[in-house]
Amino acid sequence: MTQPFRLENVGLINRDKKISFKFNGKNYYGYEGDTLASALIANGVHLVGRSFKYHRPRGFFGAGVDEPYAIVQLYRNGETEPNIKATEQELFDGLEATSVNCWPSVNFDIGAINNFLKIFLPAGFYYKTFMWPKSFWFKIYEPFIRKAAGLGVASIKHDKERYEHKYEYCDLLITGSGPSGLASAYAAAKNGARVILAEDKSRFGGTLLTSEVNIGNQSGKEWADGIISELKEMPNVTVKNRSQVFGYYDHNMLVMSERISDHLPKTKKFHPKQRLWYIRAKEVLISSGSIERPIVFGNNDTPGVMLSSAAKEYLKVYGVLVGKNPLIFTNNDSGYETAIEFKKNGVDPVILDTRKNPKSEIVDEAIDLGINIKFSYVVVAAQGYKKVKSADIAKISDDKEQLGVIENINCDCICVSGFWTPTIHLASQSGNKTKFKDDIDAFVPGISKQNETTLGAANGTYTLDETLKSSFETGHKLSKEITNKDNKISFPNVVEKKSTVHDKFWCVPLPKGKNYKRFLDFQNDVAVSDIEIALKEGYRSIEHVKRYTTLGMATDQGKTSNLNGLQLVSKIENKVVPAVGHTTFRPPYTPVSIGAIVGREVGKHSKPTRKSPMHSWHEKNNAVFVDAGVWLRPRYYKQDQENLFEGSKREAKNVRTNVGVCDVTTLGKIDIKGPDAAELLNRVYTNAWLKLPVGKARYGVMLREDGIVMDDGTTTRISENHYHMTTTTAQAANVLSHLEYYLQLVWPELNVNVVSSTEQWAGAAIAGPKSRDLLQKLFPNSDVSNEGLPFMGYMEGDLFGVKARIFRISFSGELAYEVNVESDNGNFMWEKIMEVGQEFKIQPYGTEALSTLRIEMGHVAGSELDGRTIPYDNSLEGLLSKKKDFIGKRSLTRKAFTADDRQKVVGVVPLDKKTSIPEGSHLVKDSNAPLPNPKLGYISASCWSVEHDNPFSLAILKDGKNMIGEKLFVMSPLKNKVIPVEIVSSHYVDPKGERVRS
Amino acid sequence: MLHIKCPHCGMRSQNEFSYGGDATIKRPELGKEVSDQEWDDFVYNRKSLRGKHWELWQHLSGCRQWIKVERDTATHEIFKTLKANQEIS
Structure with missing residues (x-):
């Protein structure tokens, strides 16, 4: 074949x-x-x-x-x-x-x-059709449009490829390896600057690969190859092909996608498919070149109509003819270059030039080669459906308004050149206010906002000599400012054919009686007539016209359509193009794989996973884990076939009757030291802290300045100037930042240091009536009696040779202790507790049992301290000191916070003592009231009370203090449940708190 | 992504920092009587400035110091950064 x-x-x-x-x-x-x-x-x-x-x-x-x-x-x-x-x-x-x-x-x-x-x-x-009737949108219109539209199908499989992110700093980032990119990179590299040169194609050299030029007695390609191989050898230079710099962000941060494996049948082992580079550059040189503009004519979207520069590239780079009977339609000299290449390879082109009498070296060469050139001629329409078969052409009047007699000539492709549009996307993304350059009929970068300079064709400079000169100079000058080196390089002699001015012609008028579609945007099918309709309907701003017609909104972002669209709008509006202005360029310049954006942060790697030192023990003992922020915590320890409900009930019951142990390593811990530590605590917490003796713990609540509860926990005075603060798992990082904020900015006079010690301590909560007996066996040399270690007491102990901190604090409401050892000894501690605890029927318990225990005790936690409640709401108002000021105190006097019927935490029990209450349900007075049914409160946490053996919930209820004994309804429209309930005290078990002190 | 000069660590990327709001707000002294208006101004009321703005950032993934940054809210230009104990001039 x-x-x-x-x-x-x-x-x-x-x-x-x-x-x-x-x-x-x-x-x-x-x-x-x-x-x-x-x-x-x-x-x-x-x-x-x-x-x-x-x-x-x-x-x-x-x-x-x-x-x-x-x-x-x-x-x-x-x-x-x-x-x-x-x-x-x-x-x-x-x-x-x-x-x-x-x-x-x-x-x-x-x-x-x-x-x-x-x-x-x-x-x-x-917009017009599918707006009505409204109910049709979701069921009929949208699925239909979705099926009809689309440029392919995304895979629904897990992407097994690897994508990487890389952060890089450099002196100069140069985007594009055409003449300006190579020259500036070379000059900067010779001055010792750290240079990254990025080329989106596989081959370096840009237009040098296809243009007939001579640089220092070499062809353009030879010169480019020489420069690239020299750059690749230099240690201060990174040269990357298949790499597209697609986004220019703040503070000279640019993002580049490197397609490492897309050109290979299979990604090599240990290689990523793509790599996303975040590059912080001191200076950015934009050498992205220019893109040829089409000329608009009838049926100009027929296959076979293509850019003349593309035809030349297919020929010179790939040895491929886009047609054997080409028609070149041009308004400038570039089309001639393509025609000459065809001719040289034995194919006879016909040139239609919209200009009347152009004179230049290139035109002369074409004439000398005997190429058939028709001046003042245009293509009126392409003919053929699946491929160009012929073209209707005609002479055009000098004013470009009147067409002559239409002739039909055979051709199998139409190569169009409507001059060049500088690729200003990156400059525009950086905040550069672009300006319109009349002589090239296009926008070029104006005043830079960030450290960027645009060179060569991207800056509207279309001669090689000028491009190379300015690029060498810019590369040299910018690098000199950074490295203070001044290595002059000799400037090569450049030979190129001289060209003459282009014709500012961009759209062929319709012949009388013909209604050809003349396309502006080839990807979104936006024709001249669409823009005309939009303007007729009153759209004026180019941004609105764009959105209404979808001009330039396809995945190619209008790279070939924007300027012609602007020309049309300005012509109809009788304005000049700069007055119309162009739409905003936004990243990415080209589509970027979602995989590359995500990088390695996929699945489990999308966030860090924190595990306690006892994690492997939990795993070995059938723990079912749950995500608690970034921590993995045992939810329950599965025995046989039991489910979460059965397992957690068993564990909670064992705490109430025997003793249980729970991994509480995840609790936030902050080490506080300094002579003013007590004063800091006194300001941060709502209760009094100045008189806490050494060896004692205290429960405290801290507020935000707006009076909302921020966090709670216990803090223990380890020694005179040394405290150990605990926070909830979720708020640990925020509380540390909060303390640092006040110490560094508000009260710098306080002599205190705070540091996170969460990772340094492994924690085990031992809870249940038999916990003291167990503790005594764990610490035979310590007096852990009720007198020796009373409720809220603290001591240090020796756990079989390991130093331990023992706190008598309780979250479960039972007699309970918390033992902390250095993290490395966590597993040892845990295993000892389990071993010694056997005789007391110890069982480990997970977060579900932990929740059950605290809920039925009425201890508030994260679901009540949810960033919307004040101390009163949580029945913590007893902890508000009247004698001192503290963070957030002033806010508590706000009217809404002191209202008589202010919400308060209450307990909720279903009347049938059977039906579980879904968390998040609403409390209403009358379940049959018309909607919207006034909401009195919401269920914050639910459990199955192991003490009473029936469902029990906590709720934040309006006027909660006066609602005890009321009968209300819990409604969960989501679960389609209506449950009659009774409001009870939130302290459902041991309301006097005798157990913790026993 | 912004590039912020931490006065303690040098130029660092924005993702090492967390934003902390207006740096010119002064907390009323503890124990001092303040009117509702003064308190609201401290807790809630903020100008949404266009242009130069002194603001707080914490170098969270670095030295953990709170710093003061003068930034143009429209252009993101950063003019000056100060340590927490340096007065805004």
Whole structure:
């Protein structure tokens, strides 16, 4: 099988290595160095997809990042990826791709009926039609539109590929390895600057690969190759191909995606698929070049109509002819370069030049080569449906308004050049106020906001000599300022053909009686007529016109359509283009894989996992774990086939009757030292702290300045100036920041140091009537009697040779202790407790039993201290000191906080003593009241009381203090439950708190 | 992502810091009588400035120091950073 459109001996591909691939189920081959696009064109495949709205046939338009058409679904190594540009995807062995947005096939697509209905699909069609009736949106319109639209299908499988993130600093980041990028990188590198040079394609050199120039007696490509190999050898330079700098963020932070493995059949072992670079650059040199502009004419979206520069690139880089009977339609000299390349390779092109009488070296060369050139000629319309077959052409008047007699000439492709649009996206993203440059009819960067400089074609400089000169100078100057080195490099002699001015012509008028679609945006099917409708309907701001018509809103972000859209709006509005202004460029410049953005933070790695030192013991003993913030905590220890409810009930019951042990390592711990430590506590907590003796613990509540409870916990005075504070698991980090804030900014005169010691201590809570007996056996040399270690007492002890802290504090409401040892000894402590506890029938208990125990005791916790409640609401008002000021005290006098019917925590019991109450349910007076039924409160926490053997909940209830004994209803519309309940005291067990003191 | 010069550690990326609001707010002294208005101004009322703004940041993943940063809220330009104990001039 031969490749009908492949030239011999032309191009940079490796003809020794054939590569086979599949497109839409058919086998083809190409060569190493091909893109999917170049290989398909070489094989004569010109139809690759269907357009977004009208499902018109789509071919290839460009040869790189600007491609609006050739978007395919890619299959690689058992994975699939949508939205892949065939013009960017390098060919690899076994590559498979399919067309998107067509059904049942690209050749026969049912959606193409839209093309004949296009009169019904004008601008704003979706807005106008699908708004009514409203109820139709979710069920009928949206699913239909979703099915019809789309540029491929995302994989629903877990992505097994690895993506990495990298942070890098450099002196100069240079985006693009064309002439300006190479020259500036070289000059800066020679001055010793740390340089990163990024090129989005696989080959370095940009336009030097395709232009007929001579630099220092070398071809452009030879010169580029020489510079690149020298740069690669320099230790201060990082050169990256397949790397797109797509976003310019604040403080010169740029983000680049490096496609490491996308061009390979399979990612190599230990390699990522892509790497996202976060680069902080002192200076950014934007050398992103320019993108050729199309000229607008009838049916200008027919496959075979493409950018003239793309045709040249396919020819010179890939040895591929985009057609054998090409028509070149140009308003400037660039089209001639393409025509000359065709001619040199034995293909006779015809040039239509909108200019009347251009004179330049390039034009002369074309004339000398005997190329057929028609001046003052335009393409009126392309003819052919799935491929260009001919073109209607005509002479155009000098004022560009009148068309002459329409002739039809045969051609199999139309290569269009409407001059060049600088790629200003990155400059614009950085905050640069761009300006309109009249002579090139396009925007260029204006005054920089951040440290960025735009060079070469991206800055509207289109001659090589000038580009190289200014780039060498800029690279040298900027690097000199950073490194203080001044290594002059000799400037090479540049030979290029001189060109002349372009014709500011961009849109061919419609001939009388013809109604051709003339497309501006090729990916979103936005035609001239759509913009006209939008303006007729009163849209004026270019930002509104964009959104109404979707011009420039496709995945190519209007790289080839924006300027022509602006030209049209300004023409209809009778304004100049700069007055219309362009829409805002936002990152990313090109689509970026979600995987690359996420990086390694996938699944379990999306957040850190914190485990206590006793974790492996829990695992071995059938713990079922639960996420508590970033901690993993045992929820219950499963025995046989028991479920969560049964297991937690068993564990909680054992605490009430015997003794249980719970891993409380996750509690936040803060070590506080200094002569003013007591004073700090006294200001932070609502109760009094100045008289707490050494060896005693105290429960405390801390508020935010707005009076809301921030956290609670116990703090123990270890020695004269040394305290040990505990916080809830969730608030540990916030409380530390809170203390640091007051110590550093508000009361710097306090001589106190705070540091987190959460990780340093392993904690075990031993709770239950037999806990003292157990403790005595654990610490035979310590007096842990009620007198020796009273409630809220503290002592240090010796746990079989390990130093331990013993606190007599209780969360369960039982007689309880907390033992802390250094983390490394945590497992030893735990195993000793379990071993010695056997005779007391000890069982470990998890967070579910822990919750049950605290709920039925009426101890408030995170679900009540939820950032919306004040001390009164939690029945903590007894802890508010009247004698001293503390953080948040002044806020408690607010009217809402002192209202008579202020909400308060209460207990809730179902009347049938059977039905469990869902957390989050609402409390109402009358379950049959019309909606909205006034809500009196909400269920904050629910459990099955092991003491009473019936369901019990805590609730935050309006006027809670006067509601005890009331009968209300719990309503959970989500669970479709209505439960009659009685309001009781929140202290459902041991209301006098005798057990903890026993 | 901003690049903030911690007066203790040097230039660091924004993701090492956490934001702490207006740095010019002074907490009323403890025990001092304050009117409702004064208290509301301290707790709630903040200007939403466009332009230069002195604000607090904590170098959370670094030295844990609270610092004062003068930043342009519109352009993100950072003019000056101070230690917690340095007065805004």
